[in-house]
Amino acid sequence: MADTGNHAIRMISPSGKVSTIAGTGEAGFFDGYVKEGVTFSSPSGVTVWRDWRDNRDGRIVLFVADTGNHRIRKISGNVMIEKETGEKSMINVTVECFSGNCDKHPQAGFSDGDKTQCRFDSPIGIIASSRGDIFITDTNNHLIRMVDLFGSAITLAGKKVLSEVNRSGKRLEGCPDPCLTGAQGHEDGDLQKAKFTFPTGVALMPDESSLLVTNRHFLRRVDLKKKLVKTVAGGNGESERDGQGLQASFNKPNDVSITSDGFVYLVDSTSCRIKRAVEPRYFVPTISCSDTVSNVFRPSGCSSYDAKIDEHGFKVTSQSGNTFYNFRYRNFTDVDIGEDFIGRGIKDCVGSPPRNELDKLRWNESTLVIDDNNTNVREDPNEGSLLIVACLPNCNNTDVIYGVKFFSGDNAKNQTVHYNDNSSICIAAKHAGLLLEHDENPVLINVILQRSMSVFNESIYFYYSRIDGEKRVYSFPETNQYFSLTAASNDMIVQTISGPPTTLRGESCGYGDSFPAQDAKVRTIINLKYRSI
Numbered sequence: 001m002a003d004t005g006n007h008a009i010r011m012i013s014p015s016g017k018v019s020t021i022a023g024t025g026e027a028g029f030f031d032g033y034v035k036e037g038v039t040f041s042s043p044s045g046v047t048v049w050r051d052w053r054d055n056r057d058g059r060i061v062l063f064v065a066d067t068g069n070h071r072i073r074k075i076s077g078n079v080m081i082e083k084e085t086g087e088k089s090m091i092n093v094t095v096e097c098f099s100g101n102c103d104k105h106p107q108a109g110f111s112d113g114d115k116t117q118c119r120f121d122s123p124i125g126i127i128a129s130s131r132g133d134i135f136i137t138d139t140n141n142h143l144i145r146m147v148d149l150f151g152s153a154i155t156l157a158g159k160k161v162l163s164e165v166n167r168s169g170k171r172l173e174g175c176p177d178p179c180l181t182g183a184q185g186h187e188d189g190d191l192q193k194a195k196f197t198f199p200t201g202v203a204l205m206p207d208e209s210s211l212l213v214t215n216r217h218f219l220r221r222v223d224l225k226k227k228l229v230k231t232v233a234g235g236n237g238e239s240e241r242d243g244q245g246l247q248a249s250f251n252k253p254n255d256v257s258i259t260s261d262g263f264v265y266l267v268d269s270t271s272c273r274i275k276r277a278v279e280p281r282y283f284v285p286t287i288s289c290s291d292t293v294s295n296v297f298r299p300s301g302c303s304s305y306d307a308k309i310d311e312h313g314f315k316v317t318s319q320s321g322n323t324f325y326n327f328r329y330r331n332f333t334d335v336d337i338g339e340d341f342i343g344r345g346i347k348d349c350v351g352s353p354p355r356n357e358l359d360k361l362r363w364n365e366s367t368l369v370i371d372d373n374n375t376n377v378r379e380d381p382n383e384g385s386l387l388i389v390a391c392l393p394n395c396n397n398t399d400v401i402y403g404v405k406f407f408s409g410d411n412a413k414n415q416t417v418h419y420n421d422n423s424s425i426c427i428a429a430k431h432a433g434l435l436l437e438h439d440e441n442p443v444l445i446n447v448i449l450q451r452s453m454s455v456f457n458e459s460i461y462f463y464y465s466r467i468d469g470e471k472r473v474y475s476f477p478e479t480n481q482y483f484s485l486t487a488a489s490n491d492m493i494v495q496t497i498s499g500p501p502t503t504l505r506g507e508s509c510g511y512g513d514s515f516p517a518q519d520a521k522v523r524t525i526i527n528l529k530y531r532s533i
Contacts, residue, residue, distance in 0.1 A: 041068025071100030115151030201255030245491025273499030318343025328384030
């Protein structure tokens with residue numbers, strides 16, 4: 001890890017033992033053997049290039065984004081394992097300048113070229129590929145850079161423009177003609193035309209086909225094969241909302257890490273939370289052709305991670321896995337609590353399964369009476385909740401579904417169908433045209449819950465249907481719950497997994513361990529990496 005304020009690189013063993021690999025605790029730029037007193041200046045990122053277990057002589061290589069020195073440093077040494085304890089330590093450690101104005105005094109700037117010619121301006125994020133290419137967020141240049149095994153740097157992504165003067169209004173000293181820098185902004189597209197604003201964290205996807213970059217309040221993908229940059233999460237400016245794709249928002253995420261199974265973790269620094277971003281295919285359940293909503297929906301409050309953790313009885317997020325509670329009503333603001341509070345209230349778990357998942361009145365009605373007659377806890381209903389499921393396309397076409405249909409205006413094509421909970425979700429999806437005969441893989445489906453009182457307020461008629469024909473009737477099994485269906489997106493789903501909600505009488509940032517993790521507190525996390533040496 002990079003101990004930024006102590007200007008040192010340190011290692012924490014699985015047992016919690018902390019040892020300093022390199023650095024004296026004082027800022028500087030001295031290279032050589034660690035025992036001679038090598039120094040760093042506010043290092044921010046560390047990456048492991050070669051795993052010692054795959055290296056017969058036990059040699060390991062680390063690369064460091066030495067932010068204050070505006071260069072990339074290389075640490076190499078042997079890993080020693082203590083026989084009695086199994087603890088790891090590094091010996092014979094050396095540090096050298098690997099890239100960035102290496103034969104001169106450290107200086108901020110920008111240029112591509114070999115290790116002595118290239119220059120960086122406050123690099124922060126760093127990650128190495130399996131073959132040794134090093135990807136760097138050149139933060140103050142607003143660029144993504146790549147360094148090869150010889151220390152030569154190129155600009156991988158970001159638009160370059162002429163830079164006549166530096167931030168102090170003076171021409172950059174030693175800047176080669178034409179003097180260039182990165183163009184600040186937010187723009188997706190071709191690698192050379194995309195724009196970034198102070199990119200910080202960087203991670204490499206397990207198949208090494210693309211990078212993920214934290215960039216101000218966004219998570220961006222740099223596709224190395226298609227040569228494109230795309231914003232994959234974050235779209236509401238500076239905020240703290242969980243959600244999918246551009247519906248999610250961040251508050252200055254500083255770093256990103258990816259596990260070997262494709263789960264993405266971010267440190268949302270200003271909000272003091274850890275967030276997870278996952279492509280739906282990794283965790284959305286594939287349901288059977290006979291599954292109904294009651295089979296696959298867990299009401300808020302029936303999970304250990306839904307504990308009441310602030311004075312309003314609110315949890316940190318309105319999301320749990322593939323379920324978004326009260327999703328339809330999230331764009332409301334409370335005078336006391338603020339925006340996006342609906343869905344974070346705890347709903348009592350009243351049986352297994354509950355008699356009716358939507359048994360409480362609307363969140364914005366005057367009465368708070370629920371099934372247990374408890375009126376002193378503010379709760380949300382589950383109406384408008386969205387859950388994402390995957391349906392197999394080969395469901396039986398003869399199964400019966402039940403529902404209601406109403407029209408928007410006079411146009412018969414503008415119709416919405418609400419299926420009731422006696423209907424199979426996947427059969428209903430086939431009836432809605434979301435599952436096609438030629439589909440081979442599971443298809444992602446959005447299921448939006450609606451209680452009967454809301455449905456019956458519309459101009460409707462009842463019907464039941466087999467997929468191969470529709471018959472109008474006026475009665476079917478009773479239910480208090482309905483659902484509508486839409487095609488689901490493949491965009492990443494972002495969810496808070498650690499850190500409490502912001503409360504009126506306290507700060508969300510702080511220090512405190514806890515289980516569940518959503519009751520813990522952290523403060524200004526800078527770096528997050530998943531890798532073992």
